[in-house]
Amino acid sequence: MQQISRMLMKLFQRAKLEKPGQVDPRAAGFTLSLLVAMYDRSGRGYVKTRSAAAALISLSGDTLLAKYRAFFHFYAVPDGKAALITRSALRSLLTDLNQIPAIVGEGCTLSCVEIAIHDCFHGVRNAAIVEEKFLSWLRSEPAVLLWLPTCYRLSATEMVSHQARCR
DSSP: OHHHHHHHHHHHHHHHHHSTTOSOTTHHHHHHHHHHHHHOTTOOSOOOHHHHHHHHHHHSSSOHHHHHHHHHHHHOEEETTEEEEEHHHHHHHHHHHHHHHHTTTOOOOHHHHHHHHHHHTTTOOSSEEOHHHHHHHHHTOOGGGTHHHHHHHHHHHTTOOOOOOOO
């Protein structure tokens, strides 16, 4: 928990330098509280760094493709020259990401995760998939993660302005 707290402090200090006046001084504490609520429901005082990273990536202002690639690199296992996502790694990723909508009562069941894994590995004979297959599956907007592109689109439209007048 201390490691994540320090990381968040550094992260928000950098953000404060890049966007003066736009970062709440309590942002690191609020974010840590959110991560604890999502990933430490039993109160052990422990949150996996990878789970916290997945949440921060998904809640970041980056593009969907950049988020998807970051997910792959955090959860992939090295296999010689390439990195691959196994079923187990995908299960961990989806379970971690499912905690975000679950915190507001919108999470899906374990069977939903299993259906998504089956869908992602449909037609795959190997035990793992390469990044392109993973990205292609995510671009198809699987139901288990439909909230992610939806939130991204909502966020992206906040900055849109037009000259139309409404009555």
